[in-house]
Every structure is written in C-alpha cells, then in structure tokens.
Amino acid sequence: MADKQTHLNGAYYGPSIPPPTRHYHRPGRGSGCGCGCCLLRCLFNIIITAVIVIGLVGFLFWLAFRPNRVKFHVTDVQLTEFNLTANNTLHYNLVVNMTVRNPNRRIGIYYDRIEARAYYEDQRFNTQTLTPFYQGHKNTSFLNPVFVGQQFVGLGARETSKYNEERSNGVYSIDLKLYLRIRFKLGRIKTGRFKPRISCDLKVPFNSAANNSFAGTFKTTRCGLDF
Numbered sequence: 001m002a003d004k005q006t007h008l009n010g011a012y013y014g015p016s017i018p019p020p021t022r023h024y025h026r027p028g029r030g031s032g033c034g035c036g037c038c039l040l041r042c043l044f045n046i047i048i049t050a051v052i053v054i055g056l057v058g059f060l061f062w063l064a065f066r067p068n069r070v071k072f073h074v075t076d077v078q079l080t081e082f083n084l085t086a087n088n089t090l091h092y093n094l095v096v097n098m099t100v101r102n103p104n105r106r107i108g109i110y111y112d113r114i115e116a117r118a119y120y121e122d123q124r125f126n127t128q129t130l131t132p133f134y135q136g137h138k139n140t141s142f143l144n145p146v147f148v149g150q151q152f153v154g155l156g157a158r159e160t161s162k163y164n165e166e167r168s169n170g171v172y173s174i175d176l177k178l179y180l181r182i183r184f185k186l187g188r189i190k191t192g193r194f195k196p197r198i199s200c201d202l203k204v205p206f207n208s209a210a211n212n213s214f215a216g217t218f219k220t221t222r223c224g225l226d227f
Helices: 002-006 034-065 157-169
Strands: 071-084 089-102 107-120 123-130 133-135 139-143 146-152 171-186 197-205
Touching: 071 157, 071 171, 071 197, 089 107, 089 123, 123 146, 133 139, 157 171
Parallel strands: none
Antiparallel strands: 071 089, 089 139, 089 146, 107 123, 107 133, 107 171, 171 197
16 A cells, blocks of 8 residues: 555656756856957967968078169269359359169069269259160169269258368269169069168268369269168
8 A cells, every 4th residue: 555655646746856967167167268369279279370381482482583673873974063152052064974884693683763962061952854765684784873063952051061171172972862663573573662762971082173173083983772
C-alpha cells in the first residue's frame, strides 16, 4: 500500500532536486573578444602585408634602375653691373652658366618647366623662364640664365651696410634658385610631375672691363636641394 502511495499520480515526494546551473557569457570577458578583435587582427595583417609588398617593390625598383641624384653646378658667372641707388633700386647685369648632370643609366628626365630666380639679401630682383627639354641617360645639359635690368629691393639698414661692404670687397653674395617641374622616364613608363627646388649660394666677383674692375675669378659652386 505504501508503494502505491509513493508513485501516486507520477509525483515525486523525495528530497528536493536543485535546479541546473546556468552559465552566462558576457562580451568582452574571458578568452574571446568577439568580432572587434577579428576585425583588428585582419586590419593588422593587411597593413603588414601592404608594407612588405611596397618594400619589396621598392627594393626591386632600386635593383633595376639604381637611381642617383641629379647634380647641379654653377660653373661660371659674369657680373658686370650691380649698383644700388639711394632709393633702393638695384641695377644689375648677371650671366650664369650651369651644368645639369644626370648620372642614371636607365632614367631620363623631362624638365617641363624651369624658372630661375635671382636674390640678393632675400630680395628677388629677377626671374627668368628657361626652355623646357628632355635629358637622356648619363647626360650633361647646360643652362644659361641671364638677368639684366633694374628692380626695387626693400633693403634695410643692415642689408644696405652689407651691400656697401661687399661693394668695397668686390664680391657679392647672390642666391640663385631653380623652381622645377619634372617627370622621370623609366623605360616606357613616365611618372607624375615633381616640383623640386634647387638652391645655389654664390660668391660672385664683380668684373667690368668698362670700369677696369676685376675682383677675381668665380669658383665652381655645387647647388643643393632646397626643402
């Protein structure tokens, strides 16, 4: 009789059974970090791969073409007039001879624009636009800008004093700058345009046969890239 009461209606009257333990997973905790970490990992792998590919392409380019810097030199300068009047008007006659050396064996250069500017004490007194040209491999080209005329220059007391000192010595500090627009030719490939600036710091002796004035000879000057 007791056994029949125990299983009455399929019910269980023994000790209570504890409910099953539930485990909750919270994003951002534990060993996993969800889609965010996967996205960052993929982005990092893409960046590393791109850097390796770019470095490899650059290395192969260097092996194939071995690029060298183009060299600019001022080989001769003739200054036959450089007179500053009382109202800061500069009268000048300046002739410059330059060489441009492309030492590369497989790289040609298109000089699409060449603008030569002459400065004295940071004051530009003339600008000349030279004829565009193409320079082949291992080639030396010549530039001959000529600056003739007169120009107002805003020289202060210090700059005027320096001009008078250089006039007594017969040697003037004149800066020549080239503003270029160039393209490179690599085989059949032509690159986009670059705009380098070349700076030449010159010590120019004043030599005038008309005035029997000869301050010496000009020394060849190497020009540098102006950033």
